Amino acid sequence: MLCMSFGYTGASISAFGVAIIVLAYLCQHKIPKQKSMIIGSRKMKKSHKFEVNFENRGILVTRRYSYADIKRMTNSFKEKVGEGGYGCVYKGKLADGLLVAVKILSKPKGDGEDFVNEVNSMSKTSHVNIVKLLGFCFHKTKRALVYEYMPNGSLEKLIYEENYFKLGCGHLGWDTLYQISLGIAHGLEYLHKGCNSRILHFDIKPHNILLDENYCPKISDFGLAKICHQEKSTISLLDARGTAGFIAPEVFCRNIGGISQKSDVYSFGMTILEMVGGRKNIMTGAEKTSEVYFPHWIHKRLELQEELGLQNVTGEGDKEKAEKMVIVGLWCIQTNPSIRPTMDEVVDMLRGGVDCLRVPPKPYLSSPSRSSPSTSMSMVV
Known part of the structure; x- marks a missing residue:
């Protein structure tokens, strides 16, 4: 009887030890994953924030291009026509043959407010002495503006x-x-x-x-x-x-x-x-x-x-x-x-x-x- 009681107690201790090991494993592997999900959720919320920002300001009236579109129209950034503190400008061509200037922002500031501000401002303008914004790209850290091409430069x-x-x-x-x-x-x-x-x-x-x-x-x-x-x-x-x-x-x-x-x-x-x-x-x-x-x-x-x-x-x-x-x-x-x-x-x-x-x-x-x-x-x- 004593032996049986001892064996049962030993099994309980053994099961408790296994539980501790499983718990330690979960702490090491599951919690970082959960943390990653939280961070990912925050990123999604921030991205959603700017999606809403674009929509609320009526910017979606201006054509939005994917980064693949930007690479295609510039022939993988083949011809650089300008450069500044903001990044570089490349000559491009749309599917209908229209020449464009594509400004790639190399150092996005903050969380995208400046970019949204520029697109928002330009989408409100229509004048012979204001350069025409034809579209934009806003994808993660990739930001670009597509303008009408000015052959005589700055x-x-x-x-x-x-x-x-x-x-x-x-x-x-x-x-x-x-x-x-x-x-x-x-x-x-x-x-x-x-x-x-x-x-x-x-x-x-x-x-x-x-x-x-x-x-x-x-x-x-x-x-x-x-x-x-x-x-x-x-x-x-x-x-x-x-x-x-x-x-x-x-x-x-x-x-x-x-x-x-x-x-x-x-x-x-x-x-x-x-x-x-x-x-x-x-x-x-x-x-x-x-x-x-x-x-x-x-x-x-x-x-x-x-x-x-x-x-x-x-x-x-x-x-x-x-x-x-x-x-x-x-x-x-x-x-x-x-x-x-x-x-x-x-x-x-x-x-x-x-x-x-x-x-x-x-x-x-x-x-x-x-x-x-x-x-x-x-x-x-």
């Missing part, structure tokens, strides 16, 4: 003297530069007043102006754009946005004034002045100190009623267009936002006669230089 390549020899091209001519400046102005006027919701671009610069076969300018790259209500005159930003050398002073120094459509006006003015000068507005390697900051150099010539000293001015027509662009550009980069014209006023100024324009005050503050990573205010005297 304005940046064609306006700087330093590129002429490298590209085998010359000065575009003042009539072309004038028409380009007027086209950019029309595009910004549309964004600020022509849409149901006002769109502030926040990154107007020569690199983001694309040119079609007839040199018609089209504003591109809406990654930093902000959509706001028409009735609001100013907006709030959590951080400065834009490209050094083109950022309005109030964007990085808030006591100057409120952030509004006038911030785009400033960037437009800096862009026009680079078109006029055929050089960067701020040149750290300039031979003379007076030539370091082009807006001050050209403003002094206007004040003294001297020849502007610009290249390829061959007649009175060229001189008038060049002077008009200079004066408008200088009005646009006034430090105080309230002094700057609105974009519809800029259009009127460019269309009018140069005799109707007076020389603006000297702008005494500039955007931080592109050669410096700092975003602090820089004083130019």
Whole structure:
């Protein structure tokens, strides 16, 4: 009886030991799997969040492509036509033969909000001076934008003297530069007043102006754009946005004034002045100190009623267009936002006669230089 009781107890202990081993196995193998399922569920929820985001914003009206479609239309990314901090742009072709530019975002920011923001902004636009978004790809970490193809590339390549020899091209001519400046102005006027919701671009610069076969300018790259209500005159930003050398002073120094459509006006003015000068507005390697900051150099010539000293001015027509662009550009980069014209006023100024324009005050503050990573205010005297 004693032996039988002992045997039964031993069997119980043995069964308990097996249970412990099984439990340990489950802890090692089952729980991580369960954790993996939870993480996977979170990823699915995040992915679903952006699917809903696309749908709620009406973005699905714009065609959505798979990543396989993107590879097919670019012939596996065979021909690169541009590159920037965002990634690369490739030339592609749709099934119907239409040429397209495909921007591949190599470093997606955050969880996709910037991408959704760009697609959302561009899907609301339809204007001859805004690049047309034909579709997009949003698949896990793969993000791409499909635009109409611009055979003459970005304005940046064609306006700087330093590129002429490298590209085998010359000065575009003042009539072309004038028409380009007027086209950019029309595009910004549309964004600020022509849409149901006002769109502030926040990154107007020569690199983001694309040119079609007839040199018609089209504003591109809406990654930093902000959509706001028409009735609001100013907006709030959590951080400065834009490209050094083109950022309005109030964007990085808030006591100057409120952030509004006038911030785009400033960037437009800096862009026009680079078109006029055929050089960067701020040149750290300039031979003379007076030539370091082009807006001050050209403003002094206007004040003294001297020849502007610009290249390829061959007649009175060229001189008038060049002077008009200079004066408008200088009005646009006034430090105080309230002094700057609105974009519809800029259009009127460019269309009018140069005799109707007076020389603006000297702008005494500039955007931080592109050669410096700092975003602090820089004083130019």
